[in-house]
Amino acid sequence: MRDVSVLTHAPAGIHPSEGRDAAGALHGGSTTVQRQETSSRFAGEGLTFDDVLLVPRYSPVHPKDTSVASLLTRRIALPIPFVAAAMDTVTESHMAITMAREGGIGIIHKNMAAHHQAEEVDRVKRSESGMIAEPVTVAPGATLREAIRLTERSGITGLPVVEDGGRLVGILTHRDLQFESDLERQVREVMTHEGLITAPVGTSLGEAERILHQHRIEKLPIVDAHGELRGLITVKDIRQRRQFPNACKDEQGRLRVGAAIGAAPRDVERARGLVEAGVDVLVVDTAHGHSQGVLDAVARIREQFPDVQLIAGNVATREGAAALVERGVDAVKVGIGPGSICTTRVVTGVGVPQLTAVLDAVEGAAGQVPVIADGGIKYSGDVVKALAAGAHAVMMGSMLAGTEESPGQAFLLEGRRFKTVR
Template sequence: MFIGTTFKDFLLRPQHGQVLSRTKENIDLSMPLSRNIILRGAPIVSANMRTVTGGRMMKAMSSMGCFGFIHRRYSKEVQAEKVREVKRSQSYIIENPLVIHQEAIIGEARELIRKKKVSGLLVCESPGSMKLVGVLSTRDIFGLDSELVKNRMSIFTELICGYQNISMEEAELRMSRRRVEKLPLIDDDANIVGLITMKDLKMAKQKPYTTKDSKGRLLVGATIGASGDYMERAELLVDTGVDVILMDIAHGHSEVIKLAINNFKAKFPGAELIAGNIATGQGAKFLMDLGVDAIKAGVGPGKGCRTRLDVRFGVAQLQAVREVYLATEGKVPIIADGGIEDDGDIISALLIGGASTVMLGSMLAGTDEAPGLVENGVKMYKGETSIEASLEEFNDDENLEALMDDVQAPEGQPRPVKYIEGGVAKVIRRIRGHLKSAVSYAGTKSLIDAQKKMVDTPWLYVNRRPLTEAAKKESFDR
């Protein structure tokens, strides 16, 4: 019943509601991004495109409990730096706190505090040592510049410390009991291994849905290809601390990606890897058998893509996502990539198609967090294989004629998208509200339960035939 269909060919039948209040009741929207990563804010992923996801978008998406993949059109060094910046941007554990040695003078400490805009310093035994001997706060630095730090600091025996793997709850308990704002972290030999501040703890608790690791750092995704410098890029990203890598090529059911995945897994056996794009059940089984941690599905449905127009290959997106779900039997999370025009399409992809998450491009490209300038109320959204996008990579050291030969048959196109005031947070809040409504209409209390209820027997919950044109007009023309 889903052959040749897409999201607007079906409506979901309302079920007996279990939710008393969509605003007051805690409706769970958690869904898996990959085997080992859960998104708790909303199952939304920003597209790995140069006009969608740079470092700023990545930080915003993870901060809201969603996700993204930093695009690979950066040089590998710049891409790794973007990963590093996002990882450092939030954490309740400061892994490399500022340190000064006890024989330094107060004038040095005061200047370091002013320059780094911090409220205090950990004090070590001697230059080059990391052994904790005290803490110096802003209230301790008033006095003669020439006075020694060791004469003004709080000494080690007066401190409350924690160990490296302390939980957020235990750290907060220790700090609250002793009414301190800082908790130095030390190893068995009293060497400094980190610092927790009450300010960072409170910030972490204010955002319970944030996509973060055990240390409170934002999770970060980045993109690689399957040829060229992809292994060097992957190595740099892994060394930088990326949490998951997306191996992204236009035709993911191919020997090219098979070789690349095998090489990647041989060198980085513990790294989380997502791969795509594919659009068939055979392609899904192919990637699943290669051991990927999630599959990205969709060939040609996006507004920035011309593959279906120009080469006539592709599968209608609802059919494609559902084929992939059935072929993998729900064993591997699926990212539905492309063809999403509104929030209702997201819900169809999740509840009917079987996707675990949905990737958005044009719906996010108009936000402040997306790279690019606002001109006359619009921003440019460019398909990754468009001539315009390819030429942005051209530099004087390259052969322009050779580059143009490679892009004479582009499968991407640029298009303007309306600028969205209020940033990406405004878009995600709206989507979260509609997802909560969908859970209520589905007769469940969580998004994953709504999917489990409907995805295996959709004919019980949707019209058995695609909507007529009159029904589509009644439903969608507003």
């Protein structure tokens, strides 16, 4: 662990204004309360990001050779250690796609219907891929209106046309649709079917790019020996692989995405829909992760979905982190009330200064799983301090809430554009 140097000190305890006699008793009016040992009443000194600076030391590493790659969970690597928070004014599919392209990851919030959250996950997973293994398709007997609705819902511009359970008979692109005014016509009437360009299963991306360029087409269906559709390679996916070489992707070349769930028993069904949609990591997202309800939720999710990566939190102590690790989580999320808009500490009087919480959680995790510092990031230097304290990644909310990619409502105030965050 790298050293941190204390710049200023947080108060070590409470200093009452009442008088104190020689025996150490505190006097408040007519009531006398015997003084207890500070160590038994207070956890001790706590430090937050503003309380420390890192000591500069000799470095043989040139900036251009620096890597900030880290881990999100036991099995998920992050090219950059940034996570978009599961807040309804921060992370939906647009934010998650952008974060993953840049090397981070977004956690889709849970303040929506379960099926809607699963659709958001699916939108991220389908946004780009080396090869789309299960492309969205349309039947030749469907109307153009139905096809357009399908493209809008899926965020795509073209549809392979299949019949008899998967046999490719054509492709419907935006060029086929752009001049059509009668949306009740059937897809088979306007789709491209003569001279349809396809490629066999096993075609490499390099060969696919050559075929796409040779025939000046944007989509290349992959078919087997029986003419059944097995995948789809697009110019967009190839272009984005070049534009975002450090994107956070799964083994199939799809962008990674996470989703938040609660700790109630009913959240198992929400989790099931998310797993079916292809979510990479589930996050049991609560204000108090060191509770029996959360520990039970982790056990339920782990039993139902043993292969899914699972993060749980939030905790702020070494005991809380150790308890979650013992239940089988793949990463621990740390932070009780450090967020700029979080009222937990004010309303409940509960919390631990974030830097101390991270240090303690790292000790509790004992190197078995990554630790994610959630909240309190106001400046880029706070990220550095969190990583120096042992965190593998930082989760940010308000830092991202004002971006174009966030779903927060935009408004003008005195000629300046703002976005809501909560």
